[in-house]
Amino acid sequence: MNRRAFLFGTITSLALPALARSGTLGLPELRGSLTAPEVRPVARRSGDRSAELQAAINNAARTGRPLYIRAGRYDVSNIRLPDRARLVGVPGETQLIYSGGGRFLYSEDARTLSLDGLLLDGANRALSDDDDGLLSLAFVEDLDASRLVVQGSVGHGIALTRAAGSLRDCHVSGAVGVGILSTEGRALAIAGNAVSDCKGGGIHLRRWTAGDDGSTLHDNRIDRVGGAGIRLSSASSVRIADNDLHTVEGPAIIADAGSVGASVSGNTIEGAGLGIALLGSDGDRLSLVEGNTVRNIMGDMPVAAAGGRAGGVGIHVETPGSVTGNVIETVPHLGLSLGWGATLGSVVASGNVVRRAGTGIGVSVLAPEQATVITGNLLVDVPGGAVRGMRFAEFATGDLTRVGAASLPGLTVGENRVA
Numbered sequence: 001m002n003r004r005a006f007l008f009g010t011i012t013s014l015a016l017p018a019l020a021r022s023g024t025l026g027l028p029e030l031r032g033s034l035t036a037p038e039v040r041p042v043a044r045r046s047g048d049r050s051a052e053l054q055a056a057i058n059n060a061a062r063t064g065r066p067l068y069i070r071a072g073r074y075d076v077s078n079i080r081l082p083d084r085a086r087l088v089g090v091p092g093e094t095q096l097i098y099s100g101g102g103r104f105l106y107s108e109d110a111r112t113l114s115l116d117g118l119l120l121d122g123a124n125r126a127l128s129d130d131d132d133g134l135l136s137l138a139f140v141e142d143l144d145a146s147r148l149v150v151q152g153s154v155g156h157g158i159a160l161t162r163a164a165g166s167l168r169d170c171h172v173s174g175a176v177g178v179g180i181l182s183t184e185g186r187a188l189a190i191a192g193n194a195v196s197d198c199k200g201g202g203i204h205l206r207r208w209t210a211g212d213d214g215s216t217l218h219d220n221r222i223d224r225v226g227g228a229g230i231r232l233s234s235a236s237s238v239r240i241a242d243n244d245l246h247t248v249e250g251p252a253i254i255a256d257a258g259s260v261g262a263s264v265s266g267n268t269i270e271g272a273g274l275g276i277a278l279l280g281s282d283g284d285r286l287s288l289v290e291g292n293t294v295r296n297i298m299g300d301m302p303v304a305a306a307g308g309r310a311g312g313v314g315i316h317v318e319t320p321g322s323v324t325g326n327v328i329e330t331v332p333h334l335g336l337s338l339g340w341g342a343t344l345g346s347v348v349a350s351g352n353v354v355r356r357a358g359t360g361i362g363v364s365v366l367a368p369e370q371a372t373v374i375t376g377n378l379l380v381d382v383p384g385g386a387v388r389g390m391r392f393a394e395f396a397t398g399d400l401t402r403v404g405a406a407s408l409p410g411l412t413v414g415e416n417r418v419a
Contacts, residue, residue: 047075048075048076048077048099049074049075049076050076050077050078050079050099053069053074053076053079053096054079054080057079057081057082057085057087058082060085060086061081061082061083061084061085061086062082064084065086066086066087066088066114067085067086067087067088068088068089069087069088069089069094069096069118070090070094071089071090071093071094072093072094072095073095073097074094074095074096074097075097075099076096076097076098076099076104077098077099077100077101077102077103077104078101078102078103078104079096079104079105079106080106080107080108081105081106081107081110081113081137082107082110083109083110083111083112083113084110084112084113085107085110085113085114086113086114086115087114087115087116087118088114088116088117089116089117089118089119090117091117091119091147091149092119092149093119094117094118094119095119095121096118096119096120096121097121097123098120098121098122098123098125098134099123099125100123100125100126102127102128103127103128103129103132103136104120104122104127104134104135104136105120105134105135105136106132106135106136106137106138107136107137107138107139107140108138108139109138109139110137110139110140111139111140111141111142112140112141112142113137113140113142113143113144113145114143114144114145115135115144115145115146115148116144116145116146116147116148117146117147117148118148118149119148119149119151120134120135120148120149120150120151121151121152122134122150122151122152122153122154122155123152124152124153124154125154126154127153127154127155129155130154130155130177131155131156131159131177132155132156132159133150133153133155133156133157133158133159133175133177133181134150134152134153134155134156134157134158134175135148135150135157135158135159136158136159136160136161137158137159137160137161137163138160138161138162138163139161139162139163140160140162140163140164140165141164141165141186142164142165143160143163143164143165143166143167143188144165144166145158145165145166145167145168145170146166146167146168146169146170147169147170148170148171149170149171150170150171150172150173150175151171151172151173151174152174152175153174153175153176153177154176155175155176155177156175156177156178156179156180156181156200157172157173157175157177157178157179157180157195157198158170158172158179158180158181159181159183160180160181160182160183160185160188161182161183161184162183162184162185162186163182163185163186163188164185164186164187164188165188165189166188166189166190166191167180167188167189167190167191167193168189168190168191168192168193169191169192169193170193170194171193171194171196172193172194172195172196172198173194173195173196173197173198174197174198175198175199175200176198176199176200177198177199177200177201178198178200178201178202178203178204178227179195179196179198179200179201179202179203179222179225180193180195180202180203180204181203181204181206182203182204182205182206182213182215183206183207183208184206184207184208184213185205185207185213185214185215185235186213186214186215187213187214187215187216188213188215188216189215189216189218190203190215190216190217190218190220191216191217191218191219191220192218192219192220193220193221194220194221194222194223195220195221195222195223195225196222196223196224196225197223197224197225198225198226199225199226199227200225200226200227201225201226201227201228201229201231201250202220202222202225202227202228202229202230202245202248203217203220203222203229203230203231204228204230204231204233205217205231205232205233205235205238206231206232206233206234206235207233207234207235207258208234209234210234210236210258210259211234211235211236212236212237213232213235213236213237213238214237214238215235215238215239216238216239216241217230217238217239217240217241217243218239218240218241218242218243219241219242219243220243220244221243221244221245221246222243222244222245222246222248223245223246223247224246224247225247225248225249226249226250227249227250227305228248228250228251228252228253228254228305229245229248229250229251229252229253229269229272230243230245230252230253230254231251231254231255231305232254232255232256232259232262233256233258233259234256234258234259235255235258235259236258236259236260236261236262236283236285237260237261237262237285238255238259238261238262238263239262239263239265240253240262240263240264240265240267241263241264241265241266241267242265242266242267243267243268244267244268244270245267245268245269245270245272246269246270246271247270247271247272248269248271248272248273249272249273250272250273250274250303250304250305250306251272251273251274251275251276251277251303251305251306252267252269252272252274252275252276252294253267253269253275253276253277254274254276254277254278254279254305254306255277255278255279255287255319256279256280256307257279257280257281257282257283257318258280259278259280260280260283260284260285260287260319261283261285261286261287262278262287262288262319263287263288263290264276264278264287264288264289264290264292265288265289265290265291265292266290266291266292267292267293268292268293269292269293269294269295270295270296271295271296271297271298272297272298273297273298273299273301273303273305273311273312274297274303274306274309274311274312274313274316275292275294275297275313275314275315275316275328275331276289276292276294276314276315276316276317277303277306277309277313277315277316277317278316278317278318278319278321279306279307279309279318279319279340279343280318280319280343281318281319281320281339281343281344281345281370283319283320283345286319286320286321286322287317287319287320287321287322288321288322288324289315289317289321289322289323289324289326290322290323290324290325290326291324291325291326292315292326292327293326293327293329294314294315294326294327294328294329294331295328295329295330296329296330297311297312297313297314297330297331297332298311298312298332299311299312299332300312300332300333300358302393309340310333310334310337310392310393311333312331312332312333312334312358313331313333313334313335313336313337314326314328314329314331314334314335314336314337314354314357315328315335315336315337316334316336316337316338316340317336317337317338317339317347317349318338318339318340318343318344318345319345319347320345320346320347321345321347321348322347322348322350323336323338323347323348323349323350323352324348324349324350324351324352325351325352326352326353327352327353328352328353328354328355328357329354329355329356330355330356330357331356331357331358332357332358333357333358333359334357334358334359334360334361334362335352335354335355335357335359335360335361335379335382336349336352336354336360336361336362336377337361337362337363337390338361338362338363338364338372338374339363339364339366339367339370339372339390340364340392341364341366341367341391341392342364342366342367343364343367344363344364344366344367344370344372345370346370346371346372347370347372347373348372348373348375349361349372349373349374349375349377350373350374350375350376350377351376351377352377352378353377353378353380354377354378354379354380354382355379355380355381356380356381356382357379357381357382357384358382358383358384359382359384359385359386359388359395360377360379360382360384360385360386360387360418361374361377361379361386361387361388362387362388362389362390362395363387363388363389363390363400363411364389364390364391364392365389365390365391365396365397365408365411366391366392367410368408368409368410368411369409369410370410371410371412372410372411372412373412374387374411374412374413374414374416375412375413375414375415375416376415376416377416377417378416378417378419379401379416379417379418379419380418380419381419382418385398385399385401386399386400386401386416386418387399387400387401387413387416388400389408400413401413401416401418
């Protein structure tokens with residue numbers, strides 16, 4: 001039996017033995033800073049095993065078998081994943097280290113891919129494209145990616161383009177770009193992932209032309225990221241549910257004016273420049289912001305990542321729809337903000353609890369043709385007033401729970417409790 005047959009022989013599945021040196025291999029240090037890491041030189045290591053790994057992947061995919069990669073350290077780069085590739089590693093122990101010189105793991109035309117239990121370390125080495133990810137997958141119709149550790153990327157962590165399927169239970173950290181980026185997604189399920197210490201943000205769904213994305217983001221945890229925790233750009237009909245977001249420099253959750261029909265429910269936000277922001281009001285679908293908990297919003301300066309909207313706000317909504325049953329606590333400016341100038345859709349804000357906010361609720365007075373209902377909210381410890389009219393970031397009225405809103409057509413304020 002020759003050496004290649006020995007390395008890549010199969011019994012019931014293909015196996016790639018550890019090609020690292022013998023001895024105990026410690027895990028690489030997680031890159032845990034929002035400061036851009038120093039880019040390492042693009043220099044191939046003498047122990048690079050790209051050719052062997054690529055041959056094993058191609059052979060396994062061609063025969064329709066999974067490739068099991070044993071625990072160990074593998075220095076590789078420019079690994080192209082073909083259709084039907086199925087890579088299985090030992091979680092935390094099968095370590096693929098980027099050796100530099102272009103891309104890391106990528107696919108361009110694979111329809112079905114499965115990846116499980118791999119540790120992907122970019123080693124802070126330069127990628128050929130700053131908008132690339134350590135794991136970069138395009139046009140995958142059936143993606144099953146789980147239990148991946150992705151760290152140390154000078155681009156994005158995971159970059160998906162026109163992908164459908166699921167990305168779940170992965171850990172992404174230390175990316176200069178976004179932890180998880182989906183472009184032109186197709187009902188992608190992003191669930192149970194942990195994203196931390198990524199300078200460009202946590203999870204970003206974007207489309208070049210506004211349209212339905214239909215993706216679901218649920219049960220993810222996002223910690224210590226720059227930019228936005230979760231961002232939608234021209235991505236409509238997205239459900240964002242039951243995520244935990246902590247210590248976000250910009251908005252924790254934001255959807256731009258092209259992202260209509262968003263459903264944002266059951267999320268917990270602890271520390272951000274702005275809590276939840278749904279921008280724009282010209283969509284033909286209603287949005288829902290329900291049952292979220294927003295605490296400890298920082299500062300009150302304009303937030304660049306939210307188009308210069310005021311910071312220090314718990315929930316800011318410009319879209320038509322419902323804002324119901326949210327808990328907002330400890331914010332310096334507004335607990336709940338409705339509208340920005342003339343940009344305000346018809347919206348109901350009811351059953352919300354706001355405590356320890358500069359002002360409880362602010363509502364734009366520059367969109368009188370819209371029907372806005374503010375009723376049944378509990379506002380506690382709001383020294384700047386319970387409900388006030390706004391002209392952009394400036395107060396335009398006194399407390400409407402006292403002086404009434406009869407002079408403001410389209411606005412109903414009633415049965416709110418102030419304590």
